[in-house]
Amino acid sequence: MRRLILSRKGFDAGYGGMPSPILPDGRLLPLPIPGRHDAFTLADAVGAGEDHARLLAELSRGRITLATQVHLDPDLARPPGRRLPGWRPALGQAGGAQSHLRTQGVGAGDVFLFFGWFREVENGPCGWRFVPRAPDLHVLFGWLEVGAVLPVVLRREACLARYPWIADHPHVANPEHYASPSNTLYVARARSRLAPRRAGGGVFPRYRPELRLTAEGESRSIWTLPSWFHPAPGRAALSYHGRPSRWRITGAGCRLHSVPKGQEFVMDVGGCESEAETWLRNLVAGAC
Template sequence: MPKIILSRKGFDSSAGGKPSFLWNDKLYSIPVPQAYSEVAYKKLQIDENISYWKIMEDVGITQYSDAHLDPDLRKEVLQRENDPWLPIFGQADSALTHLLNEGVGEGDLFLFFGWFKEIEQLENGNFSHIKGKPDLHVIYGFLEVGEYFDVYEGKEHDNPAVQQHIHHQRKDRYTVPGKNGLFIGSGEPTFFKRKAGLFKFDKKLILTESGESRSNWLLPRCFFKDDGRCKLSHHKEKVGELANDDSYRIKSVARGQEFVAEMDDDIREWVETLKDLVI
């Protein structure tokens, strides 16, 4: 049985300190900062006319210059010229250990979520957060694993697209096998029309319960057992509160990035409802 992983990524209160962008019903996750990554925020593109840096500067995020572009889900986000590309997500240390202990690998589906807030473009061309709009945890993208590669010093992948990923390029930072790995979106897709990509914004992607702080979730009923216990790792001791026929209330854990569950028939049926949201 494949697994589904709700994976927390992008700016948060400890890395970046500001929400990512919800604009024109599209979700733009700001990759976390990483000094000297050689991926400047100025090179990351919302579209051909607007860079991530432009919006970041307008909303007051000016203390960072380079990004850790991971997961890398959309080829067009970075000017790559003719370089080869594959969608890839790199993970390391305790978060990777958790994924491997849960048996995550080929055939499993990552759904990436993060902290978002709606922005608007003003008449002068600058961007601003919209006053009164909520801070939300929202699912914004996905990656279906075609291959898992354990990266460590001295080990090379034979695909140039994999070699250029930062977890492979900087593999000297990780010298213990099993502490640095790549989940690669290769092969034919199973769940959606492509192996990785983004979703257009829709209320069914919002995890945060309306009117609550962003970590207070209203999760689909499929993520809970009949007795109300949550199926997601790091949450299995939590019992949700039934909110309606379709959802349970639950407080998401403050620590941890990767929340894993077996993709049973009920969860797979819910995943099917996301197909039309793939951009």
């Protein structure tokens, strides 16, 4: 691994209009953004049980249901019955965000960590609701170790011949809509380097303190990170976060005032590869 990418995904204020839930038993329920051009629904992403139907309807006051079409991307843990043979976790990207990943040199061997907006929920006498005064948090919910980078528009037939199971990934299944030449698929390794006997990507099923980016008592964009994230002399900062005033060393590591917009934040881990890999291994090990 040379690069670590913190990738913002899922419901937000503009797409979905509410946080993804942290359930009372600690389960994380990351909600993919609505996507009217895509074939998947929230039932495909979270399961079609009655509890999830009521949960979504009550939290959203009827705006969101299991039938809501969603952009299932990153595709990290879709139900087995909705997978083509050979399926692996994958992430599609296009436009400016893909241009940034390409400029930063992201490729095979690098690791994505996906984060989103989460908040605790509870099931009370009046139904499901977000816990009053519970903090809004940025939380890591999954990872992907890049095994291959596929130019799925420029070399569509060759990509499908080598990886036929990508045919129903949103960035491949609807070529009329996802037609940009920059449209790219990041396919996970068949086997993880970070957790032997696992696939090269997946979800963190339950909330754990080490998955929380948001600093205690702060707004969700103020993060606590391991000390090796802090830009050292001669080392580039996390992309889009080069301004020194965004960073501060703390006793627990470092604090970052993250930017309010943007999807893909890339860090070159040169000089701190060992620390980065140990941190990632511990995160992924906790998902087992």
